Amino acid sequence: MLAYIVRRFLLAIVTVVAISVLSFIVMHLSPGDYVTSYIAQMSSSGSVVSEADAAALRAQYGLDQPMYIQYLRWVGLILQGNFGMAMEWNSPVMEVIGDRLALTIVISVAAIIFTWAMALPIGIYSAVRQYSIGDYIFTFVGFIGLAVPGFMLALIVMYIGFTYFNANVGGLFSPEYDQAAWSLAKVWNLVQHLPVPAVVLGLAGTAQMIRIMRANLLDELRKPYVVTARAKGLSENRAILKYPVRVALNPFASTIGYLLPFVISGSIIVSMVLSLPTVGPLLLKALIAQDMFLAGTIILLLGILTVVGTFFSDLLLMWIDPRIRLEGK
Amino acid sequence: MENGLKALLSVQNLKTYFSSDEGLTKAVDGASFEIFQGKTLGVVGESGCGKSVTARSILRIVERPGRIVDGKILLRRGAGVVAQVAGVEGQGVRATRGAWRERAQRQGPQAARRETVIDLTKLDPDGKEIRSIRGKEIGLVFQEPMTSFSPVHTVGSQIIEAILLHQRVSKREAREKAIDQLRLVGIPKPERRIDEFAFELSGGLRQRAMIAMALSCDPNLLIADEPTTALDVTTQSQILDLLRHLQEQRGMAIMLITHNLGVVAEMSDSVVVMYLGRVVEEGPVDDIFHSPAHPYTQALLRSIPSINSMARTKLPTITGSIPHPYNRPPGCPFHPRCPSYIPGTCNQREPGMVTVNDQQRVSCFLYEGA
């Protein structure tokens, strides 16, 4: 068991490093660097930066060093909690990001909870009552989630909300709470607004999960231990819920590792459409404005978030599967 | 009927068919036999002859798209079973008088109940009645113990569940009983083993645990579906000894399904030979082995390699192979491979059961009218 944890932890570390490298690359892909943008900014407000000043700035920020040194310096700064400055906003990156990262986590988790809550019972039902009308209906709904990309679903939902309910279903807060400080009331307001984004975000993953659960359960239902359970005198429902479902749950649980990056990714686009104050719209703005520090940092943070989440899901898997716990044969 | 005894389980003309897009598979096509308390019935046949489906039909756990389409499965319940057997002297009854008395005592107040006979085919497969029979009056042991236990639950929890299902005891008592059961089947250190998972036990121990689970509620009948096929020979003989021992102790009946004639010879009191879903021969084990009547039985016995046979002679086999299930030959199912095939008769009509000996019956035209 310990070996398993250590292995997953090491893998997580390596993944974080890989992500940091990728983020760094993204940050430096466009021509020019921090000083170039600084010069551009200064000149747009009327002042001029001389060549000598520019060179001095570059030396000061270490921008004349080879790439890998810059990378290491950047990592060093990050480990100290300094994420650099956001050009457009002229404030530290973390301030600009602010709540948004936390809110991204909140809706991602909400979406995952929705996905599981829907996919588990539907998957079980579909497997047990294969080819029934219910199975076809659920499969169909599942396919909608699969085939309609997140942003489209968001568009449709907004359209329906607007035309038929005359409501603006976007946003995570009612106007009065938007800029307010955090309080219990604000949290409750958030919860009230969560369902729509959670459903829109979660539906795509739900379809996948249903198919996975259904396929796994169908495999397990054919196995001998189910027959044993029935032969003992268990009712059909108990026999199925207690045994094959429990076993099929394992691969299902391991899918969080895949679901989390998927949901976090999807939240970017959906947030844009629904105007949610998460990291997504900010990233887009940063990219369009060529503010690479902000963009790169967001990418890095999202990546770390995902890795942490995946690591926890691995721990969860270890907890529910005795075969891993005992390093089974 | 045997020695005036009434059968514990009587299967009459059982037909279980599987219908799929590609055709109708008659897995069991008119099988009839009887099982008596305290005795072992061996059910023999090649793979695919319907032995397992018969066992599952008895417990009504045949998987879709299989269905029992005809026939009766009569189970006798109640003290009458025990009283009847207790009144009989010797002759092939493998249990002692003491065991019968103990059994009657174990069955307690229920012994005062009147004896009833119910037809298992008429019960709702998911109903309370059949569920109270499964595990409690009829236990089932499977071929592959590794996959017959849930991989994520401890062995003990599965046995305890069986106990709690049918007996009104507390959880702690159930655990004690489970440990007792494990000890009875010969598992060392049962208090520790009870909390282990199936994959942590060796093959032999797993099968013992399987037997413990099947016997945990003291069933009258134990159906063992190829219990030793997946085990090595040494473990095999240990398990068979165990089964025999338990049978003597508890006075229960055993339906032993196997394709291994050696196991049948060792364990059974009477034998049923099946081919393509039908019983082709049945009788006491000695009669079957020493004077087999049906050509199929004869061919089976001939094909057993013997240490006494001459070296370098060809091993006799049965010509041909089992027909495709969708392609059953008309008339007697064995006739395409039968050395004594009578054209015009065997491929036209199906033979009925004919008594050839005191208790030996065979389904073959060779004996009809004899």
Added chain:
Amino acid sequence: MAESVAPIKEVLGDETVTTAAEERISVATQWQLMWWRFRKHTLAMIAAVFIIVFYLVVIAADFLSYADPSASEAQRGLLSPQPIHWFDEGRFSPYVYAMTGKRDPMTFERVYAPDLTQKVSIRLFAPGFEYKFLGLLPANVHLLGVEGAKAEDSLFLLGTDVQGRDLWSRLMYGTQTSLSIGLVSVALSLFLGVLLGGLSGFYGGLADTIIQRVIEIVRSIPTIPLWMGLAAALPKEWDVVKVYFAITVIISLMGWTDLARVVRGRFLSLREEDFVMAAELAGCGRMRIIFRHMVPSFLSHIIAATTLALPAMIISETSLSFLGLGLRPPAISWGVLLQQAQNVQSIAITPWLLIPMIPVVISILAFNFVGDGLRDAADPYGV
């Protein structure tokens, strides 16, 4: 396939009993077997038809459109889809009403509205704007056209966008672009996936471990932020074609992992098979074993996995372009078309701008169904 049923041969003794059906099965090739099993999936068959139709559009996009997709005319902007009237005084003769511009007396703006006095009939195989079929043959025949007027001014089957460009025609071109990008990215992913998955599965050991870890790492990175970053970093000066290919590469870089895992899994299990060992013992070289013996065994699975990977590519391109980070105008793709429908107000007023959603959904569903059907057909243990 009509054929006479040979009589059932029933012989005694050593010969076996066979039927005509059994014989046909025993001589069928692997692909025939797959096709027969695939045929049984009605859903997959219907979906396959849709896919064929879509790719016909890809090939014949020019022919199927009737208006030059880049012909913009602000005054024609945001016209709603025109209803077609099928019968003209009892005769089957489809027509639409001409749109004429009138000055709105209140705002003095020129407004296009249907003129009920002028009927413009629709013709099949009419001449229209010039194009090059398959990029080679110059032609000007289109499926639909109008009599006596320019199609750009008269026919708006699906409405127009804000710049007055006909949506139907743009949709044809959008389909062409989106589906071909999908194909190219999937091909790239396939290449990467087979290469890395094959190395991993066939050689095992250290190569396997390393590639496995790489796959895990790639899978745990949230893809969209990374795509966005990479796409935004593309120089603005690049022309449409370059951007197109760059986007393709970016998308496939994230999609190869699934294919690699499938390939690796297949190689791993096949490596243990006796027939591989037999080939080795017979003296076959490595390459021969891989390509002649192992690959045919899992080719069908690869095809199924590839078909299932296409929808993800389509979604990626559409999402990226929707955000403005993927293909940009004047390129036309589904995502670019949908970019015009980004907020509620525009949807509420001009809902027809959402129509490009329909082919997206249908194509994704179709590929999924066909992929499922192929996977089931390729599975030797399936029902």
